[in-house]
Amino acid sequence: MTTTFHDREDAGRVLADRLAGLVGHSDVTVLGLVRGGVPVARVVAERLGVPLDVLVVRKLGLPLAPEVAFGALGPNGVRVLNETVAARLDAGEVADVQRREQAELERREQRYRAGRPPLDLTGRTAVVVDDGLATGATARAAVQVARHLGARRVVVAVPVGSQQAYEMLAAEADEVVCAERPADFGAVGAYYFDFHEVSDDEVTNALAAIG
Template sequence: MRFPDRRSAGQELGVRLREWAADGDLVEPVVLALPRGGVPVAAEVARALGAPLDILVVRKIGIPGRPETGIGAIVGDGPPLFDRRALAILGLTEEKLAPDVSRERTELHRREHLYRGDRPAPGLSGRTVILVDDGLATGATARAALHHLRTRSPARLILAVPVGAPGAVHDLRPAADDIICLHQPTDFQAVGQWYDDFDQTTDEEVLHALEESRTDSRPSG
């Protein structure tokens, strides 16, 4: 299974979630996207469920020299969440990665301000929270996001992605109440290999999707 682009993947994921949700109530659902790549996917999921769309900015901490391979991640001003086993295997420490954490936190705050401005983060207590990304590779970013969201007391915490490495999906199951993953290829190497168009999502596209979602949810008349 390959997806033409992130929007198409989001539409398929939205259909699956809508069918899945028919078997049980989703209490005041809210869809949270992991920017930037998760936003086009999440916009379609939110549209399918008739739910509001917002973002949760998480920054991946990559392996030195291999920044695309996540070994940890940060959310807000919280401490970094690292894969301790991977740190030990690679001979890395939090102290060695401190400059990377500082750099990524600066970018995290830049994106939060750009995407949200003065708009407060949505209240999540007692609600069904659906966290969406364009795929799972190591799962480091999603793990940090789920860990953070659990502290916000959601009624139900769901991770939804179009494609994911089977090992990452398996390892993340204890962190979420449910995981919806359309495709878990055994020959998974990278998220991008399962998309025909995997161009980088821009800040402008993120802002457009968020504004479009807010416009759709405004009452008419």
């Protein structure tokens, strides 16, 4: 039977139980994907006794099919390109998408990283947490960005996700922990009683609570 989570904190508790083998590991950093993944990640980090940080990733999507990514942007100037997909676009289209997503990434970085040092994952196990996997495109971009930031090992951890997204991430990450993989997966929000839009304030409060 598929579990329905009360809210993201409830989902975080379930996910933390699945990650219990990482309790107290000194080389682990939990990374919440902005914004919905951060409340889940806060509970996971708290229960594992490891640092929490935020990973701002912007997917570079095709202009007429935004869910199809030709690359991704991350902090510290990280850019990952899928050359095969990017080749479908002319240089101007690539530049337009990248400029727009870079501006949003910088806005979010300034908002969420105020007073925090640049994200450095060198030699660490990065546990990338989101509130669910639909297509998995953003999580895939996050895996690539985490590796470029020096992560030794990348684990994707989500409360619920589609089987297709799980399989795609399993080929990218070192490990994927997904508490529920319903056969008839629909939208992520369908598995939560409370799936409100997470605000900027919720993100900064979570980061202030545990870091």
